[in-house]
Amino acid sequence: MTESLLxxxxxxxxxxxxxxxxxxxxxxxxxxxxxxxxxxxxxSGSGKSTLLNLLCGLERPDAGTIxxxxxxxxxxxxxxxxxxxxxxxxxxxxxxxxFQEANLMPALSLLENVRFRARLAGRDxxxxxxxxxxxxxxxxxxxxxDEVSGGQRQRAALAMAFAMEPALILADEPTGSLDRHxxxxxxxxxxxxxxxxxxGLILATHDAELAAGCQQHLDLxxxxxx
Amino acid sequence: MRALLSLSTFFFLPRALLSHYRRHPLQLxxxxxxxxxxxxxxxxxxxxxxxxRASLDQSEQAxxxxxxxxxxxxxxxxxEDFVTLRLAGLCVMPWLEVTPDTGSRIVxxxxxxxHCFSVGxxxxxxxxxxxxxxxxxxxxxxxxxxxxxxxxYLLTPEATQASDLPPAYRLKTFSTSPDTGELGDSFLxxxxxxxVLVLLxxxxxxxxxxxxGLAQRRDSFxxxxxxxxxxxxxxxxxxxxxxxxxxxCVVPGVWLGRWLAAGLGSGFxxxxxxxxxxxxxxxxxxGWLVPVLVMLxxxxxxxxxxxxxLRFRERFTLARPTLAAMATTLLVAGLVLAWLSxxxxxxxxxxxLVFAGAGWLTPAAVAHLAHWRAARxxxxxAQWRFRELAVLVRxxxxxxxxxxxxxxxxxxxQALVTTFEDTFDRWLAQRLEAAYYIEVPAGxxxxxxxxxxxxxxxxxxxxxxHRVIRGQAQLEAxxxxxxxxxxxxxxxxxxxLIRAWNLLDTADEPWGALASGEGAMINEQLARRQRLDVxxxxxxxxxxxxxxxxVLGVYPDYGxxxxxxxxxxxxxxxxxNIRFESFSVTPGEFGIAPVTDALVEIWGVDALTFxxxxxxxxxxxxxxxxxxxxxxAMTLLTLILAASxxxxxxxxxxSTRVWYFRLLVVWGMQQREVAGQLLRLxxxxxxxxxxxxxxxxIWLTWVLVHRINPLxxxxxxxxxxxxxxxxxxxxxxxxxxxxxxxxxxxxxxxxAIAPASASALxxxxx
Numbered sequence: 006m007t008e009s010l011l012x013x014x015x016x017x018x019x020x021x022x023x024x025x026x027x028x029x030x031x032x033x034x035x036x037x038x039x040x041x042x043x044x045x046x047x048x049s050g051s052g053k054s055t056l057l058n059l060l061c062g063l064e065r066p067d068a069g070t071i072x073x074x075x076x077x078x079x080x081x082x083x084x085x086x087x088x089x090x091x092x093x094x095x096x097x098x099x100x101x102x103x104f105q106e107a108n109l110m111p112a113l114s115l116l117e118n119v120r121f122r123a124r125l126a127g128r129d130x131x132x133x134x135x136x137x138x139x140x141x142x143x144x145x146x147x148x149x150x151d152e153v154s155g156g157q158r159q160r161a162a163l164a165m166a167f168a169m170e171p172a173l174i175l176a177d178e179p180t181g182s183l184d185r186h187x188x189x190x191x192x193x194x195x196x197x198x199x200x201x202x203x204x205g206l207i208l209a210t211h212d213a214e215l216a217a218g219c220q221q222h223l224d225l226x227x228x229x230x231x
Numbered sequence: 232m233r234a235l236l237s238l239s240t241f242f243f244l245p246r247a248l249l250s251h252y253r254r255h256p257l258q259l260x261x262x263x264x265x266x267x268x269x270x271x272x273x274x275x276x277x278x279x280x281x282x283x284r285a286s287l288d289q290s291e292q293a294x295x296x297x298x299x300x301x302x303x304x305x306x307x308x309x310x311e312d313f314v315t316l317r318l319a320g321l322c323v324m325p326w327l328e329v330t331p332d333t334g335s336r337i338v339x340x341x342x343x344x345x346h347c348f349s350v351g352x353x354x355x356x357x358x359x360x361x362x363x364x365x366x367x368x369x370x371x372x373x374x375x376x377x378x379x380x381x382x383x384y385l386l387t388p389e390a391t392q393a394s395d396l397p398p399a400y401r402l403k404t405f406s407t408s409p410d411t412g413e414l415g416d417s418f419l420x421x422x423x424x425x426x427v428l429v430l431l432x433x434x435x436x437x438x439x440x441x442x443x444g445l446a447q448r449r450d451s452f453x454x455x456x457x458x459x460x461x462x463x464x465x466x467x468x469x470x471x472x473x474x475x476x477x478x479x480c481v482v483p484g485v486w487l488g489r490w491l492a493a494g495l496g497s498g499f500x501x502x503x504x505x506x507x508x509x510x511x512x513x514x515x516x517x518g519w520l521v522p523v524l525v526m527l528x529x530x531x532x533x534x535x536x537x538x539x540x541l542r543f544r545e546r547f548t549l550a551r552p553t554l555a556a557m558a559t560t561l562l563v564a565g566l567v568l569a570w571l572s573x574x575x576x577x578x579x580x581x582x583x584l585v586f587a588g589a590g591w592l593t594p595a596a597v598a599h600l601a602h603w604r605a606a607r608x609x610x611x612x613a614q615w616r617f618r619e620l621a622v623l624v625r626x627x628x629x630x631x632x633x634x635x636x637x638x639x640x641x642x643x644x645q646a647l648v649t650t651f652e653d654t655f656d657r658w659l660a661q662r663l664e665a666a667y668y669i670e671v672p673a674g675x676x677x678x679x680x681x682x683x684x685x686x687x688x689x690x691x692x693x694x695x696x697h698r699v700i701r702g703q704a705q706l707e708a709x710x711x712x713x714x715x716x717x718x719x720x721x722x723x724x725x726x727x728l729i730r731a732w733n734l735l736d737t738a739d740e741p742w743g744a745l746a747s748g749e750g751a752m753i754n755e756q757l758a759r760r761q762r763l764d765v766x767x768x769x770x771x772x773x774x775x776x777x778x779x780x781x782v783l784g785v786y787p788d789y790g791x792x793x794x795x796x797x798x799x800x801x802x803x804x805x806x807x808n809i810r811f812e813s814f815s816v817t818p819g820e821f822g823i824a825p826v827t828d829a830l831v832e833i834w835g836v837d838a839l840t841f842x843x844x845x846x847x848x849x850x851x852x853x854x855x856x857x858x859x860x861x862x863x864a865m866t867l868l869t870l871i872l873a874a875s876x877x878x879x880x881x882x883x884x885x886s887t888r889v890w891y892f893r894l895l896v897v898w899g900m901q902q903r904e905v906a907g908q909l910l911r912l913x914x915x916x917x918x919x920x921x922x923x924x925x926x927x928x929i930w931l932t933w934v935l936v937h938r939i940n941p942l943x944x945x946x947x948x949x950x951x952x953x954x955x956x957x958x959x960x961x962x963x964x965x966x967x968x969x970x971x972x973x974x975x976x977x978x979x980x981x982x983a984i985a986p987a988s989a990s991a992l993x994x995x996x997x
Contacts, residue, residue: 063897089901097899107890112618121611125898130611 693819
């Protein structure tokens with residue numbers, strides 16, 4: 006058994022819509038070891054994105070505990086400010102987040118985006134160009150996001166995520182807006198890098214083939230309950 | 232059924248187009264408010280301008296040059312002279328000019344006597360004025376008025392020859408007031424320029440708000456196009472939409488503008504009266520049709536100009552370096568023209584060129600500078616801020632340029648008004664150096680009073696005085712065949728009350744030379760109009776005596792267009808026609824009561840008309856404040872409008888980028904830190920505008936003070952800058968920046984969705 010990178014116990018989240026309380030995540034528990042990958046599947050609205058937001062501290066749970074990179078976060082537990090600071094520090098240095106699209110600052114070139122992310126994480130920005138080369142977009146380093154294709158933008162987003170040398174990558178349908186061929190291409194790169202650098206990966210996806218590439222599988226069904 | 236179906240098909244398009252405003256009602260409100268405010272501001276200025284033009288035209292018409300009959304012995308005309316001339320069979324019309332105790336000049340005319348003018352060409356029309364007190368009344372009413380000054384003229388048709396006159400009379404050109412034609416036009420041109428500037432700024436704001444909405448609707452247009460709706464049909468509906476909106480908003484805007492003009496009219500009327508001795512006739516402004524049509528055209532052009540001229544634009548699209556070169560050329564040409572132009576109209580053209588050049592160059596220059604700074608910045612956040620700044624400047628070009636123009640205009644107008652206020656105050660203090668001003672009653676001998684005051688001077692410590700005699704003279708300028716009437720202002724003795732006057736240009740020991748009758752001084756208006764300098768000779772006819780006197784100095788004389796010559800009263804010829812006489816007295820330890828008691832006794836009158844000069848000064852300052860109320864109000868309203876527009880546009884635009892700002896939170900920055908970055912970004916944006924408005928504002932101040940003012944009004948002001956205004960406007964800009972950042976901080980707290988527009992999907996705007 007590998008050392009636990011992430012442990013989720015009894016996690017719950019609901020939203021309030023008018024007078025109605027809508028449960029999104031209900032009593033969810035799972036663990037993820039160092040360097041392991043987990044596929045999150047489920048229908049639209051099943052809570053995949055909400056779970057990823059909870060796992061990186063962009064949203065607060067209503068119940069349960071998250072233990073991540075040795076830090077413990079309990080719902081309603083620690084003072085809000087300290088919790089926010091701790092989550093910010095984790096996102097800055099340990100957790101990389103990749104969305105389906107718009108992961109890059111539009112006013113910065115691909116290289117500047119990678120450097121920016123590396124510097125925020127306190128990593129050496131000099132390696133940024135290498136990262137772009139490793140992702141086969143080294144020749145596009147000076148281009149701006151609107152000057153490259155969707156697949157190339159997602160490669161740049163992955164370069165940014167890996168340039169911060171993360172412990173965990175949270176990817177929210179990273180190939181959702183790409184065609185099959187490009188999607189396969191980006192997925193292959195993602196898994197290769199994850200395996201090579203040994204970071205954890207949680208991948209939210211609709212794509213069964215993509216999910217099959219992960220070591221673990223968590224289906225949120227249509228209600229968020231496992 | 233089929234008809235119903237086709238009707239609903241016909242209306243589906245406008246419903247689809249208008250659905251944007253159902254989703255963004257505030258945008259519609261903002262657009263409507265912008266049209267209303269733009270219309271209000273422009274109509275206000277334009278209504279006042281047309282009122283002033285009507286007043287000036289009427290006055291010009293009334294005092295158009297005619298001929299009059301005067302006595303050969305130079306004495307004032309009386310009713311007996313009218314009788315004598317009528318009995319001699321001549322057509323003469325009495326023209327009784329009265330200055331009431333309170334209020335403006337009134338002219339009494341006799342409509343019956345004016346009949347004989349109908350034989351001559353055009354003159355009767357000039358006299359065909361309404362007798363409503365503006366300024367004409369029936370001569371009977373004028374004669375029964377309590378007046379501080381009145382003078383009778385007898386006008387005669389051009390057909391009357393000198394040989395027709397009885398022996399004791401001669402013909403003379405009639406002109407009761409200075410020629411205000413050119414000055415009046417300049418004054419109106421100034422107002423119109425202000426109106427155009429206001430219109431330009433508001434049109435820029437309007438365009439920016441509309442284009443923002445249009446950008447958000449672009450995806451809907453693309454969808455409609457895919458559904459088979461032709462772009463021409465969409466454009467047609469857009470034109471109709473903006474026309475309907477404009478019509479709905481322009482009408483209340485015009486009404487508000489007229490209301491604004493009525494509110495500011497009293498101060499403006501006093502300005503007109505003070506500058507040109509012409510009252511503002513209420514109710515003669517422009518009608519409704521012209522402003523409504525003009526504003527409709529402005530709204531359609533500002534909003535849809537490039538859409539309608541798309542083909543033209545495509546054919547003539549210029550590369551960015553060509554545009555920059557063009558803008559630089561405009562700027563340089565404007566600067567040179569403003570420096571060298573001899574005519575007011577060209578100075579305004581120069582201002583337009585400089586504003587156009589600056590408006591084009593500023594955003595491009597700031598964006599370029601921001602990119603340059605970003606490329607040299609080692610701090611990733613600073614690099615990001617500069618890159619974002621470049622995007623913001625490009626996307627918010629129109630409201631930023633509008634704010635820059637408004638700030639520059641406010642800076643310049645405030646500096647002009649304050650300079651004028653300071654200079655006017657100092658000038659008034661010099662002019663009203665004496666504590667009291669005492670009028671010499673009609674028929675009284677001023678010389679006796681002067682003798683008594685001279686006898687008291689050695690006995691009473693602190694007693695200072697001089698006698699003032701006013702009249703008119705004919706001035707024949709050097710090398711100029713024609714002659715013109717100028718005011719004559721004489722004082723004696725030339726003592727301490729006058730020697731403190733500031734002089735714009737002076738010979739050696741000018742006051743000593745004036746005291747010994749060795750020359751004259753002239754006001755700035757006369758010096759500029761006749762191109763006279765110190766040392767030049769004045770060819771003056773005082774009474775019947777011709778004199779040649781050198782110019783000893785030029786003194787400032789604000790607020791009126793008339794040329795004036797200052798002489799020592801002791802050297803006036805005996806036959807000089809005294810139009811007005813007074814004493815300026817500072818009684819010292821004496822107190823004013825013994826002085827007035829003595830003068831009452833000397834002149835044998837029951838009471839004296841005398842005024843405390845401090846009250847006159849207070850009154851004059853009050854009139855001055857009113858004079859600039861219009862300019863101040865217009866510039867401040869425009870600034871508020873521009874500031875609100877930038878705030879709104881800034882917020883809307885920042886909101887479209889909230890996803891990217893939230894990326895910073897996702898990447899591990901705390902919300903507080905991101906808010907701090909946004910604050911710095913917003914402050915860089917608005918602070919930059921203030922900094923860029925500064926040189927434009929200082930240059931505009933120089934143009935107003937040194938170019939427009941002398942060309943328009945005949946007098947110049949010293950160039951002064953007021954850093955306190957810079958600080959005030961910088962604070963205002965920073966407040967706008969802080970407000971945008973505060974609104975954005977609220978946005979950051981809410982969940983953001985990924986950008987959905989086609990351009991944003993490609994990586995967002997940059």
